[in-house]
Amino acid sequence: MTQTAPPWFARASSIPSSWLYESFRIANEREREHPGLIKLHVGEPAFGPPESVAKEFAAAALDGRARYIDVQGLMELRERLAGKLAAVNGIDTEPSRLFVTPGSCQGLVALMRCLVEPGAEILLPEIHWPVHLQQALLAGFRPVFYRLDEHFAPDPESIRRVATPATRLLLLNTPSNPAGAVAGLPLQRALYDIADEHGWQIISDEAYEDFAFSGPHLSIAALERDRPARERLVNSVFTFSKGPAMTGYRLGYVAVSRPEIATTMRMVQESNIIAPSAPVQYAGIAALDASGDLAGNHDYVRGNRDAALSCLVDEGLLPALPGGGWYVMADISSTGMTGEEFTAELMIDHDVVVVPGSGFSARPEFGHDGAMQPLRPGGVASGLVRIAFCVDRDQLVTGVERLAGLVREKRQQ
Ligand SMILES: Cc1ncc(COP(=O)(O)O)c(C=O)c1O
Known part of the structure; x- marks a missing residue:
């Protein structure tokens, strides 16, 4: 008789680590040889607790x-x-x-x-x-x-x-x-x-x-x-x-x-x-x-948003400034690249890390028996990349300028 894995085991083993974790790992590895790396991939704020x-x-x-x-x-x-x-x-x-x-x-x-x-x-x-x-x-x-x-x-x-x-x-x-x-x-x-x-x-x-x-x-x-x-x-x-x-x-x-x-x-x-x-x-x-004493944290992130993200709106990469939070999804599809291709080039040639969008729109598929197929990144956010804007302002401004620059360069090719 053939044995099949029980479904609870199969499901957990069908879920990969998220792109967030992967980006975290890849950026840490890269940073060892490129200490100037600008890290816009993780929501680690520029400020700390009181x-x-x-x-x-x-x-x-x-x-x-x-x-x-x-x-x-x-x-x-x-x-x-x-x-x-x-x-x-x-x-x-x-x-x-x-x-x-x-x-x-x-x-x-x-x-x-x-x-x-x-x-x-x-x-x-x-x-x-x-x-x-x-x-x-x-x-x-x-x-x-x-x-x-x-x-x-x-x-x-x-x-x-x-x-x-x-x-x-x-x-x-x-x-x-x-x-x-x-x-x-x-x-x-x-x-x-x-x-x-x-x-x-x-x-x-x-x-x-x-x-x-x-x-x-x-x-x-x-x-x-x-x-x-x-x-x-x-x-x-x-x-x-x-x-x-x-x-x-x-x-x-x-x-x-x-x-x-x-x-x-x-x-x-x-x-x-x-x-x-x-x-x-x-x-x-x-x-x-x-x-x-914490109102300053709100003001800092809001100031980051206003200082760094307006250029993404002007370039047509964002529909508007975000209404809140620490992250935005920039649309880089006009480059003809996927989020994965774009983030790889941005990191390797320009020392800036962001997260490819496809990890934020993965959709599991289920077989007739209800068992889940292995989860893969993909879907509606494949042409987007996520940028964290809670980080140090100078780093953010430089990183976003480099990102916008890469988009312009690719559009002209
Ligand atoms: C939407 C959302 N919910 C919850 C959390 C979890 O935060 P924590 O477990 O640190 O409280 C995060 C962290 O990034 C988040 O982005």
């Missing part, structure tokens, strides 16, 4: 505040987060529905595990952060992709068209990675109403909440603040990696929609991590204490 964060982290580790704690996270931190969510995001929640997680990535993973069921579909944007796709596939969702408009914002009509009776979950990411799109109130209302009509849950990934430039950041959960918790749809995900720049600390948090999802989430979180790191959470409290 000094009080490191001090509190070290103090907590040194004075014994480093033991196992509650699976949901320190009560002191969750109480502070509930206050922040009410005051800043307009979200009505309470510590019992809040989970501190090791980076928001782990929060996203845990939520998807809570919400999956056999055959369930998740709606993802056609140009997406590849980690969202990896997470959805690993949880066992079948991903279905909705279209974006010319400014990379979700198209509600497309969401209606691609949804099926198996749809359970809609993923919204605003400001978005990779395109810096921001969903305004009318769009958020339209998406919420569709989800409500169909009884879907929503995951709202708000990692870039502190970097909305086209207007104030809006949290979709604020739309349901007057609804009883047991009827709510929105699970909101936040991180300390972006606003306070605590990328390496690994600290995020999730406000789940309903009490019964909190019950499931406690089990998922217990099985994944037992409890989040305690010293990191004390560092998080220090970051909340210093939140008044």
Whole structure:
């Protein structure tokens, strides 16, 4: 009798590392011989966390505040987060529905595990952060992709068209990675109403909440603040990696929609991590204490956007300046090259690293038996490249000028 690999094993082995990870690896290798490399491929900001964060982290580790704690996270931190969510995001929640997680990535993973069921579909944007796709596939969702408009914002009509009776979950990411799109109130209302009509849950990934430039950041959960918790749809995900720049600390948090999802989430979180790191959470409290000092980070990234990206709009590589976030997708298809060819030449001949777009629009295919074919990069973003604009301003300006120069050179050939 022939043995076939069990499907859970087959699926994980069909998902490659993302292009982000590959670019990270390739750039680090290249940098050893080319130390002047300009790195616009990774969202590592030019600024770091306030000094009080490191001090509190070290103090907590040194004075014994480093033991196992509650699976949901320190009560002191969750109480502070509930206050922040009410005051800043307009979200009505309470510590019992809040989970501190090791980076928001782990929060996203845990939520998807809570919400999956056999055959369930998740709606993802056609140009997406590849980690969202990896997470959805690993949880066992079948991903279905909705279209974006010319400014990379979700198209509600497309969401209606691609949804099926198996749809359970809609993923919204605003400001978005990779395109810096921001969903305004009318769009958020339209998406919420569709989800409500169909009884879907929503995951709202708000990692870039502190970097909305086209207007104030809006949290979709604020739309349901007057609804009883047991009827709510929105699970909101936040991180300390972006606003306070605590990328390496690994600290995020999730406000789940309903009490019964909190019950499931406690089990998922217990099985994944037992409890989040305690010293990191004390560092998080220090970051909340210093939140008044963080406006400069927003201004820095916005200043980068204005200083460096306008030339990409003038060259016709961007439809407009991004409404938020740390990244843009520049359209280099007028060069006749693919994103992969362009990024390779930009790195080798001009010492600038960006990420090819095709890793942001990969679409898995499934056989008749439901088994997933090996995932390959490709799709609608193949003629685009992603640029991180949270980095050092001089580096960014030089890197973008070189990129635009390469586009002009190729157009003339
Ligand atoms: C859209 C989005 N969500 C979540 C994250 C995860 O951040 P962390 O796990 O560091 O909180 C990132 C990081 O780049 C991101 O771009």
